[in-house]
Amino acid sequence: MSAAELTRSVWDVDADDFPGNAGIDEQARFLLRYAILAPSSHNSQPWRFRIDGNAIHVAADESRWLAVADPDERELFVSLGCAVENLVVAAERFGLDPMVTYPEKGGERVATVTLGGNGDGDDASPLFDELTARRTSHDPFDGESLDVTARERIVAAADADAVALSLVAGETKRAVGELQAKADRLQMEDPAYRKELGRWIGLGVLGHSWLAARVGQAVVSHLDLGDREAAKNSTLVESAPLIGVLTTETDDPVARVETGRVFERVALRASAEGVAVHPMSQILERPDLRGQLADELDPGGAKPQHLFRLGYADEMPEHTPRWPVAVVLDEG
Numbered sequence: 001m002s003a004a005e006l007t008r009s010v011w012d013v014d015a016d017d018f019p020g021n022a023g024i025d026e027q028a029r030f031l032l033r034y035a036i037l038a039p040s041s042h043n044s045q046p047w048r049f050r051i052d053g054n055a056i057h058v059a060a061d062e063s064r065w066l067a068v069a070d071p072d073e074r075e076l077f078v079s080l081g082c083a084v085e086n087l088v089v090a091a092e093r094f095g096l097d098p099m100v101t102y103p104e105k106g107g108e109r110v111a112t113v114t115l116g117g118n119g120d121g122d123d124a125s126p127l128f129d130e131l132t133a134r135r136t137s138h139d140p141f142d143g144e145s146l147d148v149t150a151r152e153r154i155v156a157a158a159d160a161d162a163v164a165l166s167l168v169a170g171e172t173k174r175a176v177g178e179l180q181a182k183a184d185r186l187q188m189e190d191p192a193y194r195k196e197l198g199r200w201i202g203l204g205v206l207g208h209s210w211l212a213a214r215v216g217q218a219v220v221s222h223l224d225l226g227d228r229e230a231a232k233n234s235t236l237v238e239s240a241p242l243i244g245v246l247t248t249e250t251d252d253p254v255a256r257v258e259t260g261r262v263f264e265r266v267a268l269r270a271s272a273e274g275v276a277v278h279p280m281s282q283i284l285e286r287p288d289l290r291g292q293l294a295d296e297l298d299p300g301g302a303k304p305q306h307l308f309r310l311g312y313a314d315e316m317p318e319h320t321p322r323w324p325v326a327v328v329l330d331e332g
């Protein structure tokens with residue numbers, strides 16, 4: 001995968017181009033155009049796909065794993081879960097009755113989406129329309145409370161057996177802001193973290209986003225970066241009326257893929273409601289701070305898997321680029 005293959009043209013996928021009369025594997029290949037639009041940590045896009053009849057196998061691309069920021073591979077699996085959910089939402093739209101299964105043993109395959117139905121569906125789906133619209137907002141929000149209906153719909157989108165959504169405000173949000181500032185300071189003091197981040201920025205995956213613009217030059221050299229990032233990220237937390245945290249009872253790859261699936265449904269629903277979403281992973285990337293966050297949220301022991309701001313942004317950024325399907329599909 002080279003930087004030259006990255007493109008924003010992938011966002012121009014049109015549902016009218018779905019090959020309704022073609023074989024299931026060609027239809028599956030079309031669905032992948034939606035899968036690759038999923039969010040991922042540092043836009044690392046750590047996915048590989050293989051089509052086998054009516055099955056789409058989703059695997060991790062370990063070469064795109066953020067080994068320094070994400071030593072326990074939590075974000076890797078959450079990102080893969082986002083891609084799985086995009087596949088599910090797209091397959092449902094075209095009447096392909098998707099079913100998600102997880103392999104019993106470990107290994108590189110993370111999930112399989114099996115397609116049924118006959119591909120002639122035309123189910124109106126508000127989440128489907130957001131697959132090509134959703135994006136992450138990295139800017140401060142305007143502080144406005146979430147509209148009550150929007151909040152209810154976002155909570156409903158997170159309904160799942162194995163994953164719980166907590167919406168955090170008030171005192172607990174202030175505590176999250178403090179943990180965030182601590183996490184930023186510790187990370188930016190770590191040359192290995194800065195080097196890894198610099199590599200992804202150098203590839204151009206982050207486009208002109210907040211991360212690239214504000215951290216870009218500084219990452220290579222800078223001295224007071226930790227304090228600056230800490231102050232900025234505290235502002236980001238303060239400006240958000242709500243922080244969402246997804247937790248699970250277990251802390252294994254399947255729980256994390258399921259977390260990614262729920263997060264993506266939340267992100268798509270939020271996008272439909274005009275609500276901006278911004279994952280902030282720094283706290284979860286430090287085991288000690290992740291433990292402190294868990295204590296704040298639920299002394300009962302649920303494991304925080306993903307944390308994000310919710311609120312209203314004045315402007316949304318442009319889409320970030322992706323490696324196209326041909327680059328992430330294993331043929332044969």
Ligand SMILES: Cc1cc2nc3c(=O)[nH]c(=O)nc-3n(C[C@H](O)[C@H](O)[C@H](O)COP(=O)(O)O)c2cc1C
Nearest residue numbers: 039040041042043075078079135136279280281320
């Ligand atoms: C598991 C995960 C962790 C993320 N962590 C962060 C983060 O800590 N800070 C941030 O600004 N964005 C974070 N993001 C958002 C990504 O940077 C974003 O999804 C990626 O750049 C692609 O852009 P898009 O979401 O606008 O398509 C995260 C996304 C995922 C799925």
